[in-house]
Amino acid sequence: MDTAMVKDKRDSKPRHIVLTSHPTPYGAKPIPIHWGNADPLKRGPLIGTLTDPTHRNVIGTHSGSYAIYRALAVVQGSLKTDHRADLTNTSPIVNIGPYPSWADPDKIVALDPFGAVVGDVFTDYFEKGYDIRPTIAITKAHINMPELYEAAAKGRLKLDGEIMKENGDLVVTKAAIEPVWYLPGVAHRLKVTESDLRHALFEQTGGMFPELITRPDLQVFLPPIGGVTVYILGDIAAITDPDRPVAVRVHDECNGSDVFGSDICTCRPYLVHGIEECIRTAQEGGAGVIVYYRKEGRALGEVTKFLVYNARKRQTGGDRADAYFERTECVAGVQDMRFQELMPDVLHWLGITRIDRLVSMSNMKYNAIVNSGIEVVKRVPIPDDLIPADAKVEIEAKKAAGYYTEGEILDVEGLVSVKGREY
Ligand SMILES: [Zn+2]
Numbered sequence: 001m002d003t004a005m006v007k008d009k010r011d012s013k014p015r016h017i018v019l020t021s022h023p024t025p026y027g028a029k030p031i032p033i034h035w036g037n038a039d040p041l042k043r044g045p046l047i048g049t050l051t052d053p054t055h056r057n058v059i060g061t062h063s064g065s066y067a068i069y070r071a072l073a074v075v076q077g078s079l080k081t082d083h084r085a086d087l088t089n090t091s092p093i094v095n096i097g098p099y100p101s102w103a104d105p106d107k108i109v110a111l112d113p114f115g116a117v118v119g120d121v122f123t124d125y126f127e128k129g130y131d132i133r134p135t136i137a138i139t140k141a142h143i144n145m146p147e148l149y150e151a152a153a154k155g156r157l158k159l160d161g162e163i164m165k166e167n168g169d170l171v172v173t174k175a176a177i178e179p180v181w182y183l184p185g186v187a188h189r190l191k192v193t194e195s196d197l198r199h200a201l202f203e204q205t206g207g208m209f210p211e212l213i214t215r216p217d218l219q220v221f222l223p224p225i226g227g228v229t230v231y232i233l234g235d236i237a238a239i240t241d242p243d244r245p246v247a248v249r250v251h252d253e254c255n256g257s258d259v260f261g262s263d264i265c266t267c268r269p270y271l272v273h274g275i276e277e278c279i280r281t282a283q284e285g286g287a288g289v290i291v292y293y294r295k296e297g298r299a300l301g302e303v304t305k306f307l308v309y310n311a312r313k314r315q316t317g318g319d320r321a322d323a324y325f326e327r328t329e330c331v332a333g334v335q336d337m338r339f340q341e342l343m344p345d346v347l348h349w350l351g352i353t354r355i356d357r358l359v360s361m362s363n364m365k366y367n368a369i370v371n372s373g374i375e376v377v378k379r380v381p382i383p384d385d386l387i388p389a390d391a392k393v394e395i396e397a398k399k400a401a402g403y404y405t406e407g408e409i410l411d412v413e414g415l416v417s418v419k420g421r422e423y
Pocket residue numbers: 254257258265266267268
């Protein structure tokens with residue numbers, strides 16, 4: 001093929017490549033970041049722009065894995081490489097923070113607490129031509145899930161017209177958060193050295209980010225992973241009011257169940273139960289918080305997850321609770337890669353210091369939350385009548401492995417007898 005015939009659809013700029021993997025030859029040092037400083041101007045803006053590489057003071061770029069789609073838009077000529085976001089009217093619909101936790105470099109290491117307000121606090125930088133992007137967006141929505149309307153019809157929830165409308169709509173505030181990792185803090189949280197963390201990230205991404213190795217002066221990394229969405233029900237002020245109750249469900253994405261209603265696990269029923277507890281708590285004058293992490297299949301990904309389903313269903317003796325974790329470990333090498341150590345940061349960003357109702361049975365989530373300094377008053381397990389028949393394998397295995405329950409924990413013989421559907 002004659003390559004000269006291929007029309008370059010990109011901007012007609014010279015096609016030179018700027019390597020960011022070594023300190024720039026221009027002499028200017030990037031704007032320093034003082035992580036954990038209460039004053040955003042002293043903390044410094046995080047600049048992941050690609051429009052001026054000399055301004056960059058972080059490793060990686062915005063939008064997580066969607067950066068690859070951006071590359072496709074650029075190469076096809078539909079997106080100009082020098083496009084800058086017009087942030088007019090995009091600022092948060094409601095105000096969140098600042099809270100004391102924002103100034104504690106140990107409490108928040110995996111997101112930028114000032115990520116929603118860069119347009120307000122860094123105006124001087126914008127005027128000087130810096131391209132700073134929000135990593136958090138806060139908006140409002142009405143959401144509607146048929147199970148919740150059904151719960152109201154059965155009398156478990158009331159349609160109060162404010163938190164839950166007559167048609168079952170829930171009035172929510174929601175925030176989307178991109179991960180922003182302060183590498184020394186993440187290393188400390190995971191109890192590894194920063195150097196080991198940088199090497200592992202570099203190697204396991206196939207060398208995607210050379211600066212992890214060559215730029216120890218850059219301490220903030222925008223990892224190419226999914227972020228987190230927060231749904232808040234009720235009065236946001238209640239979250240930090242010691243006299244008002246707070247309910248929290250921390251949920252890790254499960255597309256098969258959450259969206260498509262697959263019956264092999266308890267994810268959607270438990271998510272809905274979490275929202276139900278949040279509605280009740282909001283209606284008592286408190287607030288409910290759903291934290292939704294993009295950690296599909298225990299952060300192993302959906303291909304691994306489906307492979308495990310097959311291995312479970314086809315093993316000798318069928319799909320059974322005693323072999324539930326073992327099958328995952330055989331395929332993935334580990335039982336779980338969610339690393340809940342970084343999860344509580346979002347709770348600290350919201351200013352949460354006490355959770356009256358934690359709607360989760362996960363001991364890993366509970367331990368991470370409590371170890372981060374948040375008090376948990378009561379843990380709320382999923383009610384038995386919400387567990388799909390085929391999901392008994394999962395829930396009994398989890399309870400036997402230490403997940404929180406107020407009910408019976410099966411012994412080995414009992415676990416062998418809990419069986420799921422076969423393919
Ligand atoms: Zn699931």
